[in-house]
Structures are given as C-alpha cells and as structure tokens.
Amino acid sequence: QKEVEQDPGPLSVPEGAIVSLNCTYSNSAFQYFMWYRQYSRKGPELLMYTYSSGNKEDGRFTAQVDKSSKYISLFIRDSQPSDSATYLCAMKVGASPDMRFGAGTRLTVKP
Amino acid sequence: GAGVSQSPRYKVAKRGQDVALRCDPISGHVSLFWYQQALGQGPEFLTYFQNEAQLDKSGLPSDRFFAERPEGSVSTLKIQRTQQEDSAVYLCASSFGGGPEQYFGPGTRLTVT
Numbered sequence: 001q002k003e004v005e006q007d008p009g010p011l012s013v014p015e016g017a018i019v020s021l022n023c024t025y026s027n028s029a030f031q032y033f034m035w036y037r038q039y040s041r042k043g044p045e046l047l048m049y050t051y052s053s054g055n056k057e058d059g060r061f062t063a064q065v066d067k068s069s070k071y072i073s074l075f076i077r078d079s080q081p082s083d084s085a086t087y088l089c090a091m092k093v094g095a096s097p098d099m100r101f102g103a104g105t106r107l108t109v110k111p
Numbered sequence: 112g113a114g115v116s117q118s119p120r121y122k123v124a125k126r127g128q129d130v131a132l133r134c135d136p137i138s139g140h141v142s143l144f145w146y147q148q149a150l151g152q153g154p155e156f157l158t159y160f161q162n163e164a165q166l167d168k169s170g171l172p173s174d175r176f177f178a179e180r181p182e183g184s185v186s187t188l189k190i191q192r193t194q195q196e197d198s199a200v201y202l203c204a205s206s207f208g209g210g211p212e213q214y215f216g217p218g219t220r221l222t223v224t
Contacts, residue, residue: 004153006153008151032211034211036215041217042217042218043115043202043204043215043216043217043218044154044202044215045215046212046213046214049211049212051211088153088154090153092211097142097144097156097159097166097167098156098159098167098169098170099144099154099156099211099213100156101153101154101155102153103151103152103153104151104152104153
C-alpha cells in the first residue's frame with residue numbers, strides 16, 4: 001500500500017460543476033498538505049497548502065484536511081475548461097525535504 | 112524569466128550512455144530539489160540541496176545517480192550507464208527556505224532506448 005493514495009480518475013465534469021478531489025494517507029506524522037495542478041508537459045504548480053487540520057479557501061478553491069481520518073480534499077467551485085489538468089496531492093513532515101505525492105487525478109471540464 | 116528552467120527539455124539516450132540534466136533555480140532560492148516522475152505517477156523525491164550542500168540524497172535509486180550544486184545556484188543531475196527503467200520526467204524545484212512552497216521547472220523528459 002502506498003503512503004499517499006489518490007484515485008487517478010479520469011474525472012469528467014460539465015462546466016460550472018463543483019469538483020471534489022481526494023487523497024488518503026497512512027503516515028500520521030504528515031503536517032503540511034499541498035495541492036498541485038499539472039498541465040500536460042508542464043511542471044506542477046502549487047495551488048495551495050494547509051498546515052495541520054482545517055479548511056483553507058482561495059477564490060474558487062477550498063482545501064480541507066481531516067487528520068483524524070487521514071483524508072484531504074480539494075473542492076473547485078464553478079469549474080472552468082481551463083481547470084482541465086492533473087491534480088496532485090502532496091504531503092510532508094515538518095522541515096523534511098521529502099514531499100510525498102499522490103499519483104494525480106486527471107480532470108476534464110467540458111464546455 | 113523568473114521561473115525555474117531546465118535543460119534539455121527532451122533527451123534520448125541509448126542504454127549505457129551517461130546523461131547530464133541541468134536546473135537553473137529561481138534567483139535567491141536557497142533550497143533545490145530533484146524529483147523523478149514516471150508516466151501516470153506523481154513525482155518521487157530524489158535529493159535536496161541547501162545552497163551547495165547536499166543534505167538529503169535518500170531518494171536516489173542507485174549509485175548511478177549523482178547530483179551536484181557546486182556554487183549554490185545551478186544544479187546538475189547526472190545518470191551514469193542509463194537503463195530503460197530510468198526513462199521518466201526529471202523535475203527540479205526550488206524554494207526560498209525549507210517551507211512547503213516549492214516552485215517546479217518544466218522537467219526534462221528522458222527516454223532510454
């Protein structure tokens with residue numbers, strides 16, 4: 001079993017839909033939880049990160065962390081075709097440089 | 112050109128050849144990371160530099176992989192005697208400190224034939 005599990009999809013939604021992306025993890029020592037967006041043939045781009053449990057909102061994006069369930073989510077409201085990409089969750093312990101990624105979920109938003 | 116740059120963007124190597132991949136981090140960024148991303152997978156950590164010091168190389172898959180950052184800026188990842196299983200995208204990232212905000216380059220896609 002991998003340390004970070006993420007459903008690879010693919011996920012296809014109509015424009016304007018609310019998208020829910022999720023990851024589960026096994027290492028309870030993880031403290032930082034990140035969401036990256038990766039377009040084809042590009043490097044990952046950090047969308048947002050959360051320290052420990054709780055919610056964080058940035059525009060149309062909301063990240064949630066539930067450490068008791070070892071479960072994190074990213075919600076995208078009013079999804080746009082430009083949101084079509086692969087979304088990667090990532091986690092790390094404190095100051096450790098070793099960031100562990102999920103496999104990524106490929107999202108397509110259809111006009 | 113404020114982002115992380117990598118070169119070459121694409122590299123084809125015959126099995127057994129040595130390759131060198133270059134990373135130019137964002138100016139002033141102290142921390143530099145290398146990752147390997149296999150097709151359909153998330154990036155996997157290879158190694159970490161703080162300035163010129165390689166503080167963590169626990170993710171390097173074998174002694175054929177070697178990384179350096181001699182002047183604390185540009186970094187090179189070298190793979191000796193390439194094997195087919197080395198085929199992947201190699202990503203470089205940099206950050207100002209040791210925090211979670213890492214900025215990635217576009218990657219070098221290595222194909223070993």
